[in-house]
Structures are given as C-alpha cells and as structure tokens.
Amino acid sequence: MPIDKLQQDANGNLRHFLTLEGLSRSVLTEILDLAESFITVDAQSVKKVPLLRGKTIANLFFESSTRTRTTFELAAKRLSADVLNINIQTSATSKGESLLDMLHNLEAMHCDMFVVRHADSGAAHFIARHVAPHVSVVNAGDGRHAHPTQGMLDMFTIRRHKGPDFGALRVAIVGDIMHSRVARSQIHALNTLGVGELRVIAPKTLVPPEASALGVHVFHDMARGLKDVDVVIMLRLQRERMQGALIPSGGEFFQLYGLNADMLAQAKPDAIVMHPGPINRGIEIDSAVADGEQSVILEQVSNGIAVRMAVMSMCLGRAAGEGA
Amino acid sequence: MTTQPAIEPTLRAMADRLRALLAARGIGDPCMVGIHTGGVWVARRLHELLDLREPLGALDISFYRDDFSRIGMHPQVKPSNLPFDIEGRHIILVDDVLYTGRTIRAALNELFDYGRPASVTLAVLVERSGRELPIQADVAGLQMDLEADQQVKLSGPDDLALTVQSHADR
Numbered sequence: 001m002p003i004d005k006l007q008q009d010a011n012g013n014l015r016h017f018l019t020l021e022g023l024s025r026s027v028l029t030e031i032l033d034l035a036e037s038f039i040t041v042d043a044q045s046v047k048k049v050p051l052l053r054g055k056t057i058a059n060l061f062f063e064s065s066t067r068t069r070t071t072f073e074l075a076a077k078r079l080s081a082d083v084l085n086i087n088i089q090t091s092a093t094s095k096g097e098s099l100l101d102m103l104h105n106l107e108a109m110h111c112d113m114f115v116v117r118h119a120d121s122g123a124a125h126f127i128a129r130h131v132a133p134h135v136s137v138v139n140a141g142d143g144r145h146a147h148p149t150q151g152m153l154d155m156f157t158i159r160r161h162k163g164p165d166f167g168a169l170r171v172a173i174v175g176d177i178m179h180s181r182v183a184r185s186q187i188h189a190l191n192t193l194g195v196g197e198l199r200v201i202a203p204k205t206l207v208p209p210e211a212s213a214l215g216v217h218v219f220h221d222m223a224r225g226l227k228d229v230d231v232v233i234m235l236r237l238q239r240e241r242m243q244g245a246l247i248p249s250g251g252e253f254f255q256l257y258g259l260n261a262d263m264l265a266q267a268k269p270d271a272i273v274m275h276p277g278p279i280n281r282g283i284e285i286d287s288a289v290a291d292g293e294q295s296v297i298l299e300q301v302s303n304g305i306a307v308r309m310a311v312m313s314m315c316l317g318r319a320a321g322e323g324a
Numbered sequence: 325m326t327t328q329p330a331i332e333p334t335l336r337a338m339a340d341r342l343r344a345l346l347a348a349r350g351i352g353d354p355c356m357v358g359i360h361t362g363g364v365w366v367a368r369r370l371h372e373l374l375d376l377r378e379p380l381g382a383l384d385i386s387f388y389r390d391d392f393s394r395i396g397m398h399p400q401v402k403p404s405n406l407p408f409d410i411e412g413r414h415i416i417l418v419d420d421v422l423y424t425g426r427t428i429r430a431a432l433n434e435l436f437d438y439g440r441p442a443s444v445t446l447a448v449l450v451e452r453s454g455r456e457l458p459i460q461a462d463v464a465g466l467q468m469d470l471e472a473d474q475q476v477k478l479s480g481p482d483d484l485a486l487t488v489q490s491h492a493d494r
Contacts, residue, residue, distance in 0.1 A: 013396070030399065037384065037401040045411075046437040049387035317397035 006128055014314045016128045016137045019146040020188040028155065028192055034310035035156050035303070041078055042302075051313050052081035057113040058106050059085045061140070065117055067277060068140055068150075071301065072115045075308035084111065100130055107132045112316060114138070121145035121181075136315035138308075144181050150276055151185030153307040155193060157300050158231055161272050166193040172225055172267075173216075174201040174257060175235035175284055178208050182276045183235055187214050201225035202257065222257050226266040234259055234275045234284050253283060260286040264294065272296045331449065331484050334465040335366070339373035341463045342416065342447055351443070354414040357381040359431050360402050362420030362478040366449045369484075370418060381406040388430035404434065411439035420478040422448040422464070425457030450476055450486065 004022045009015050014027065041047055057076040061069050069085065076083045086106075103114070113136045116124040121143030128137040141147040162169055171190055177183045177200050190198050191214070200211060201219045211218055219225030226232060237253065264273065273285075273295045281287050290297060346354060355378045358367030364382050371380045386401040417431060428446060435441060451464035454472060466486075468476060473491045478484060 034397070034401060037386075037403045040403045040405070041387075043406070044437045045439050048437065050433070051387050051392055054393070313397055317392060 001129065003125065006125070009318060013318050014136075014311070015318060016124075016139075017148055017311045017315055018124050018128055018137065018139045020148045020151050020185050020192070021146070023192065025192050025194070028152070028189060031152055031307065031310050031314065032156050032159055034314065035152075035306040038078075038306040038309040039303075041306075041309075048078050048080055050080045052076070052079035052316055055079075055081045055112040055316055056110055057081045057083050057115060057312070058111045059083065059115045059140075060088065060117070061086075062088050062116070062118040062123070063141070065141065067301065068117065068304075071304040072138075072140060072149075072308055075305045075312060076113075076115075078305065079309055079313060081112075081312070099127075103127060103131060107135060111135065113312065115140050117141045119143055138311060138315065141181055144179055145184065147181040147185050147276075149304065149308050149311055150182050151189045152311070153300060153304040154182075154186055154233065154274060154276070155189045156303045156307050157274060157296055158272070160299075160303070161296060162230060166190065166195045169195055169230045170197040170199070170228060171195055171231040171233065172199040172201055172219075172229040173233045173235065174222070174225070174259065176206045176238050177202050177211065177235070178206045179238040180235050186233060187216060191215050199225050199229065203253075222263055223266050226263060229267045230271055232259065232264065232267055232271055232273050234273065236276060236278065237280055237283055251283075258282075258284060258286065259289050261288055261292070264289055270294075274300060277301070331465070331486060332369075334449065335369050335484075336373060338447060338449070338463055338465045339370055342370065342374060342445070345445065345462060346414075346416075349414075349443070349445075351414040351445075353377060354416050354445070355381060355408050355410065356416045356418060357383055357406065357431075357435070359417070359419045359427060360384040362449075362480065363418050365478065365480040365484055366420050366447075367416075367418035368481070370416075370447065379407045381408065383431050383434055385427060385430040385434055388434045390426060390430065406438055409439060410435060410441050412442050415441045415444045416447055417444050418447050420448065421450045421452060421476055422446070422459070422461050423452050423454050425455050425459035428459045429457055449478065452476055 007016050007018050041049055059069055059072055073083050114127060115138045116127055117140040122145060123142045124137055124139035131137060139146055139148055173183050173186060198216045199219055200216045201222055204220060207218055271294060273289060275285060275297045279285055279290055281290060356367050356371050356376055358364035360382060367380055383404045384402045386398045419427060445462045447463040448461045449465045450468055451461050452468040452470050474488055476486060476488050478486055
C-alpha cells in the first residue's frame with residue numbers, strides 16, 4: 001500500500017503518523033495550530049485534558065531514547081490516555097516471540113496506539129501495515145528514515161519565534177545530514193511549508209547524494225553557509241552510526257563545523273539556534289551558544305509535548321470505526 | 325428560516341439583570357469568561373456594559389467534549405485564554421445558546437482544571453428547549469421553545485444577529 005494511503009484515510013485524516021513526506025501543507029498547519037492550543041494546557045493547574053480518556057497507548061522503543069519516550073509518555077498522559085512502556089529488552093521478543101505476535105497480544109489488550117522507535121528504517125511502516133484497523137502507529141524515529149514528530153516540533157518552534165510565513169525565512173541545517181532522520185523530516189517539512197531558502201552545511205562525507213534533489217543548497221564552508229540565516233539547526237553527530245572514517249575527529253569537526261559565538265555572528269542578529277538533542281557539547285556546539293540567549297533548545301523539548309499531543313489526538317480522533 | 329430582531333436591547337437587559345444578581349449575591353469584582361465562538365461575542369458586549377475590571381477570558385471546550393470518540397477532533401480549535409487566576413474568584417460564564425447543556429458541562433470541567441472558582445454564574449443569550457443535562461442559566465436574554473430539528477444560530481462578531489433554521493431550510 002502506498003504510504004500516503006496507509007497514513008491517511010479517504011477523508012485525508014491522519015490514521016498513522018509515519019513520515020512527513022507526502023503530507024500536505026494543510027495537514028502540517030493543522031498539526032501546528034492544534035499544538036498551539038495544547039500549549040495552553042500548561043497554564044492549567046490540572047495539566048490534563050480528557051480527550052483520550054479510555055484510550056491505551058503503548059510505547060514500543062526497540063532503540064532507547066529517554067527524552068523522546070518521556071515526552072511521548074507525558075503527551076499521552078496529558079491527553080488522559082493510559083500508557084504502557086514496554087521494555088523490549090526484557091520482553092518476549094527477546095525470548096523468541098515474533099514481533100507480530102507481540103503486537104497482536106498488545107492489540108488483544110485493547111491498545112489503541114503504538115508509538116514505535118526502531119533502529120531499522122521502515123520499521124514503523126511495517127508495523128502500520130500489520131496492525132488491526134482501530135490501531136494507530138506513530139513513528140518515534142526509524143533508522144535513517146524519518147522522525148516526523150521531531151520534524152514538526154522543530155517547525156512549531158520556528159513558527160513560534162519567526163511567525164507563520166516560512167517563505168520569509170532562510171534556514172540552515174548543520175552537521176551529520178547523512179545519518180540524520182531528523183534532518184530528512186525537517187527538510188520535507190520546511191519544503192512543504194514553503195521555506196524561503198534551505199541550506200545544509202556539512203563535510204562532503206556527511207551529505208547524502210540525493211541532497212540537492214531535495215531542494216537544498218549545500219555548503220561545505222560553515223561561515224558562508226550561516227551568512228544571514230534566520231534559523232540555525234545543529235544536528236547531533238551520530239557517533240554510534242559512524243562507520244569508517246567519515247570525519248577525522250570530534251575536535252577537528254568542531255573546528256570546521258561546530259557552532260561557537262563567532263560563527264553564530266555570521267547569522268542574522270535575531271537568529272535562533274536549535275538542536276534536537278542530546279547535545280555533544282564541544283563537538284557540535286559550544287556551551288556558551290547552547291546555553292545562550294539565541295538558543296531555543298529547551299523550548300524544543302517543551303514544544304515536543306504539545307506537538308505529540310496534537311499528532312496523537314489527530315490519529316485517534318478519526319470517527320469511530322473508520323479504519324484504513 | 326426566521327430572523328430575530330436586533331439583540332442590543334436584549335444584551336442591555338441581560339447586563340441589568342446580571343448587575344442586580346451580582347449585587348444580591350454580594351459579588352463585587354467578578355471575572356467574565358466567554359465560550360468560543362458565539363459566547364465570546366456575547367461576553368464582549370456584556371463585559372463592556374458591566375464595565376468589569378478584569379480582562380475578558382475565553383474558553384474553547386473542544387478538548388473537553390464528550391463526543392470526541394464519536395466525531396473526532398474539531399478542526400478549528402482556538403486556544404483557551406484565562407488572563408486571571410480563577411482560584412477563589414466569582415466567574416460569569418457566558419454562552420450564546422444553552423441547548424443540551426453538554427457545552428456548559430464541558431466548560432465547567434475545563435474551568436475547574438484551571439482552579440476552584442468561588443462561584444459560577446451562567447448567562448446565555450438564548451435558553452432553548454431540549455436540555456439533556458440538569459443545567460440552567462442564571463440569566464437568559466431570550467427563551468425559545470424549539471423543535472428538535474430546529475437550530476438557533478448567532479452570527480457575528482459585529483452586528484450580532486440570531487437566526488432560527490429547521491433541517492428543511494438547510
């Protein structure tokens with residue numbers, strides 16, 4: 001089944017949330033608008049709304065990520081859903097049970113949504129093709145492929161600081177583009193939202209061959225790439241994914257592609273600095289910048305909760321009984 | 325379709341009755357909250373007429389609806405905005421039409437998630453027949469006895485006007 005048909009029902013409503021590729025600007029804008037409303041839940045003394053009361057959401061993290069799992073868990077709890085955190089390392093799959101058997105068992109326990117993180121590209125897509133019609137799947141990061149909620153929380157953070165006109169913005173994504181599912185999702189989202197100019201800045205070894213086909217301008221010189229940009233998105237150096245000598249050393253990478261105050265001065269004075277975390281201080285970004293006035297890195301974490309609330313409620317807000 | 329007469333005189337009468345009710349209850353400094361969308365339009369005018377000190381608040385009850393699992397997410401949710409602490413305060417809750425009572429129930433649930441008000445007074449422009457929950461208005465501008473297939477709708481935000489439609493009209 002093509003992914004757009006798998007991901008959205010016949011009315012264009014989200015059924016699963018697997019990738020930003022192919023989603024329309026109106027769907028992305030709806031996610032951002034809804035997230036804006038969920039931000040106000042923070043102002044309540046009871047930081048919950050009853051939208052998903054009675055629903056059960058299972059976090060299936062085959063690849064560990066405390067921050068992402070925690071924000072998904074908080075988002076689900078703020079929507080009043082019940083949350084299961086399945087410890088895959090000690091679950092039955094490690095005793096030989098197949099993945100599909102485990103999923104079917106969770107369905108038999110009346111789970112309504114699986115939040116899936118997996119080291120293999122396409123894992124969330126595979127699971128979405130095999131779940132029962134009433135179950136939604138949200139991709140919390142799969143291999144090098146996609147991290148759509150991270151992409152959307154980044155768009156949300158940019159919109160909150162720079163306004164809704166993405167066409168007026170010049171955005172630079174810096175670092176390990178090659179291994180970054182976050183960068184792929186950001187590029188799809190920024191293009192769909194009509195960004196004015198999109199740049200990627202990285203050494204040749206960390207830029208995927210298809211980069212220019214994605215409508216980005218590739219820079220190998222950090223200072224030139226950052227000139228007059230409105231938004232600087234630093235990526236985490238995926239050291240655990242680095243195979244072969246793609247970069248000489250962390251220190252040398254920082255010298256050429258790390259963000260310090262002098263380098264940031266190339267960007268517009270009101271440019272914001274983003275990073276999906278966790279930060280490798282002194283390798284991708286200098287502490288003074290990471291903790292500085294232009295940094296919105298911690299806001300990204302808070303915004304992640306509202307965006308994930310929006311995605312979950314849109315997926316589970318399909319009219320009852322409406323399947324694939 | 326029936327068009328109702330101009331409602332400014334109704335709003336002025338509502339303001340007078342609210343003023344008297346608040347005085348009788350010994351409430352001196354209430355906060356007003358309108359329910360999106362029509363309730364906010366009505367509340368805006370009442371807020372002016374009563375010359376309230378606190379800014380006007382607005383509630384969008386979309387996240388508190390009891391029919392979410394049946395009809396899904398409302399596509400146009402507006403953020404709620406309560407620009408004051410409601411803990412211990414006297415609240416005037418305003419909506420355009422009181423029909424089944426479910427919207428008011430949802431609004432009360434949402435209000436209590438912001439804190440515990442000292443009291444809630446309900447003011448509606450139209451109180452129509454068809455209640456499904458035990459909720460009534462303290463002040464209602466107009467009473468309408470309508471059939472189940474009839475709908476009363478407020479248009480605005482400027483030049484507020486009421487229309488009554490039946491399914492046959494739509």
